[in-house]
Amino acid sequence: MTLLDVRGLTVTAADGRTLVDDLSFTVASGERLGLIGESGSGKSLTTLAVLGLLPDGMTATGGIDLAGTRIVGATEKTLTSVRGRDAAVVFQEPLTALDPLMRVGRQIAEPLRRHTGLRGPGLRDAVRDALAQVRLPEPERIARAFPHEISGGQRQRVALAMALACAPRLLIADEPTTALDVSVQAEMLDLLDTLVREREMAVLFVSHDLAVVARVTDRALVMKDGRAVEEGPVHTLIRSPREEYTEALVASARRLQSALDLRSAR
Numbered sequence: 357m358t359l360l361d362v363r364g365l366t367v368t369a370a371d372g373r374t375l376v377d378d379l380s381f382t383v384a385s386g387e388r389l390g391l392i393g394e395s396g397s398g399k400s401l402t403t404l405a406v407l408g409l410l411p412d413g414m415t416a417t418g419g420i421d422l423a424g425t426r427i428v429g430a431t432e433k434t435l436t437s438v439r440g441r442d443a444a445v446v447f448q449e450p451l452t453a454l455d456p457l458m459r460v461g462r463q464i465a466e467p468l469r470r471h472t473g474l475r476g477p478g479l480r481d482a483v484r485d486a487l488a489q490v491r492l493p494e495p496e497r498i499a500r501a502f503p504h505e506i507s508g509g510q511r512q513r514v515a516l517a518m519a520l521a522c523a524p525r526l527l528i529a530d531e532p533t534t535a536l537d538v539s540v541q542a543e544m545l546d547l548l549d550t551l552v553r554e555r556e557m558a559v560l561f562v563s564h565d566l567a568v569v570a571r572v573t574d575r576a577l578v579m580k581d582g583r584a585v586e587e588g589p590v591h592t593l594i595r596s597p598r599e600e601y602t603e604a605l606v607a608s609a610r611r612l613q614s615a616l617d618l619r620s621a622r
């Protein structure tokens with residue numbers, strides 16, 4: 357069943373520039389799609405458009421249906437009911453999702469309460485479970501901490517716990533590991549991969565890094581200058597890219613990989 361259907365999405369800036377140009381793709385329930393392309397190719401704007409979160413002044417035209425709701429042209433009330441329940445997002449910088457003045461536990465409690473109706477001790481247990489689920493050690497301590505009192509990797513896990521709290525049908529992850537140290541990145545990717553597979557959750561995974569996309573997704577859409585260049589199973593894209601641009605992405609990922617291999621062999 358199609359969960360997300362994007363048809364001819366065009367995003368235009370206030371000054372009339374076309375930032376996403378006639379983009380179409382679908383994500384089926386439980387499917388994991390990667391959006392890949394270099395910086396500025398329109399990946400983030402595409403995900404923001406899916407959630408009805410484009411910056412002021414930008415306009416979206418075309419069709420976006422998410423779990424049966426029309427997103428383009430929807431009222432704020434409709435969009436609020438869709439966010440969290442049908443689709444939730446984890447951004448590159450978890451501080452954008454976290455309130456610096458609120459303890460972590462309360463921030464997770466909020467979506468959990470809305471989603472489950474739990475209160476009091478039941479809600480407290482659910483918050484602890486949500487933190488334990490994203491493999492945070494000492495969930496009680498983390499729940500009492502403010503965001504600046506925990507590490508970047510822990511904050512990103514908290515952001516993931518918040519996104520998963522409402523059991524969304526689609527998880528949107530926009531460069532969720534880019535800001536993390538390389539060793540923490542791998543752990544975070546494995547965690548995300550495990551949790552979405554367990555829940556049979558669909559994923560729209562945005563990254564400029566083909567190796568990262570290949571780890572988490574089955575299929576990828578390559579974007580350049582706001583347009584779709586090529587789409588297919590990730591392993592086919594890597595083994596036999598049809599377009600020159602995809603070939604260049606694969607070649608640079610290989611160069612990086614062999615540089616890393618050389619370094620680790622030293």
Ligand SMILES: Nc1ncnc2c1ncn2[C@@H]1O[C@H](COP(=O)(O)OP(=O)(O)OP(=O)(O)O)[C@@H](O)[C@H]1O
Nearest residue numbers: 369375393394395396397398399400401402411564
């Ligand atoms: N708030 C904004 N106002 C005007 N232009 C913007 C705004 N946000 C993004 N853009 C432009 O839209 C284009 C697409 O940006 P987008 O952030 O979607 O790219 P991206 O592929 O996600 O890149 P990155 O990985 O760097 O975020 C770029 O040319 C960017 O300069």
